[in-house]
Structures are given as structure tokens and as C-alpha cells.
Amino acid sequence: DGEERWLYQRNVMIRDEEGRPAAVEGMVTDITDRKQTERELEYRNVLLSTQSESSPDGILVVDPRRNWVSFNRRLLEIWDIPEKLARGGSDEQNLPLMSEKLEDRESFLDRVEFFYEHPEEKGRDHLELCDGRIVERYSESLFGENNQLLGRAWFFRDLTEHRQLEEQLRQAQKMEAVGQLAGGVAHDFNNILQAVIWSTELALLKAEPESPIGTDLQQIMSACGQATDLVRQLLAFGRQQVMQYVDLDLNEVVDNMVKMARRIIGENIQLNMNFKSDRILVHADRSQVEQILMNLCVNARDAMPDGGTLSVETSRASFDEDFCRRNTWAKP
DSSP: OOOOOOEEEEEEEEEOTTSOEEEEEEEEEEOHHHHHHHHHHHHHHHHHHHHHHHOSSEEEEEOTTOBEEEEOHHHHHHHTOOHHHHTTOBHHHHHHHHHTTBSOHHHHHHHHHHHHHOTTOOEEEEEEBTTSOEEEEEEEEEEOGGGOEEEEEEEEEEOHHHHHHHHHHHHHHHHHHHHHHHHHHHHHHHHHHHHHHHHHHHHHHHSOTTSHHHHHHHHHHHHHHHHHHHHHHHHHHTTOSOOOEEEEEHHHHHHHHHHHHHHHHOTTEEEEEEESSSOOEEEEEHHHHHHHHHHHHHHHHHHOTTOEEEEEEEOOOOOOHHHHHHOTTOOO
């Protein structure tokens, strides 16, 4: 009927009394079902292997004699174990290699022994490696029919990047709180500053411009102008100021901001400025540009605790289509 089946044939030579071949007796067995079962088993093994290799966790299965019977590539990457040692290896051989990478070696080994002595126990803990990584460990015993112990499975997940993201989130939340506080202080300070400015303007109307009092009042107005810029920066930092996009001369903004930054970076750092073009016009919010420059200057200062040179340079750049293809953040 065209159906394809697997057959197993076994032949035996039958000899006569003198030992000469007389006949062949054979038996044919239909093993199609067995072959189908083997195929299904092979498919399941491939599927399990694929799932194991695609897992973000390092997976290790150990038999009751503590021999390593199964592991995935991620396990080798996390613990930096050569594959030739893992394949056919055992706890006795590989646990010392793993423990020497940990800050608390004894605790790691004690925990392993506890799980082997108590097969019914499941456990999850965190391991701190000498290179600064944080690895989560989970362990659970494997049981077969009649509650027979088949071994133990170990799962290891590198949480370092996750922890870093959590820390960045906490830091961002702190900065948001600081920004709100700065914005509130700036509003209150601005109200006081406006009273000073108005009173000074009224006093200027009554004073002679060339008199000593008039000169002093002009200096007060100049200082108020600088204070107004400071309030604007605090409000921008607190995200409480509406962005105002205007045409700016970037060289002028940089020059004014860097002069203010001189008081922040310290005397042990030399400050150099280089403007490669006479004017560089940009359409931007002044406060945002100033905030970026201040952040860069402070970061540079923190990177040079023993002093150094801080260079600030402006120049023209063209982002063509080829550049934008290689740098997805850019637009032509």
C-alpha cells in the first residue's frame, strides 16, 4: 500500500553434520513503533537542549554521585570553566574552580553540602564574585518514580546588570527629588530677588549715574543679573521651566558658562577654550545647553582629583546620510 516501515532481520547459518552450509534461517521483526519512539525521544532531547542553551541562566544537573551529567553554555560563561573540564567532570573537580572566584568561598561550599545532605530542600541565595558580579543561585532536587532521587539541578543567573539598572533608577529618583527641591528654592529666591531688583531700579532713578552711590547701585544690578541667570539654571535643573528655543551663538553660551564653571572646577585644573569658528548658531534652549556644559565640566573635574587640563572646544560638524546610518541617534 506504499507505507514505509522499519524491519529488523536476523539470519543464522544452518550447517549439516559435516559443517557445510545447508540453509539459512531468518527472522524479521517489525520495529517501526520502536523507531518512531526513538525519533520522538531524539526530538525531545533536541528541544530540551535548545531550551537549555537559549536560557539566560547557567544550568547544571548533577547525579546522586555528584557527577556532572548535563550543563549549558551559559554555565561555562558565568563561571569561566573550560568545557573539557565540565564534560564528564564532577563536583570534586570543578567546585574548587568555582569557589575561588567568590568573595565568600566557605559559605558557598557549606551551602552546597547542606543541599546535598538535605535533598528535600530548595534554596535561593546571592553570590558575590571577586570581579564585582552578583550571581543568583537556585537549587532543587530531581525525583523520579517512587520518589527516587535522580540528582540535583542548579541554576545561576548573573544579576549584575539588573542591579546596576536598579541603582541607576534609585539615583534618578534621588536626582528628581533634588530637582524638585532646587526648583522650589529657586522660586522663593526669585521672589526675593525681584524685590531687590525693583528697589535698586527705584534707587537708580534718584541717584546721579556718575556718583559713588550710582556706581554701587549699578554693581548691585549686575550682581542681580547674574543671580537671575542662576535662578534660571536652577529652574531648568528642576524641570520647572518651560523650554524656550531660540537662535543662540554657541560660542557665546560656552564662553559665559565656562567662566562660571571656573569657580567650580578648582584652581588645580587648567581650563582651555578653543573656538574653531567665529560664530556657531544653533536653535536650542539656553538653559539646557548650559546644563549640559556644567555637567561635562563637573564630570571632568571629578575624573581629575589630582588636577589636570580641561579643554572645551566648539567646531562645526556635518551629519550626512552615511554618518547617520552608522549612528542611529543622528539626523542628516
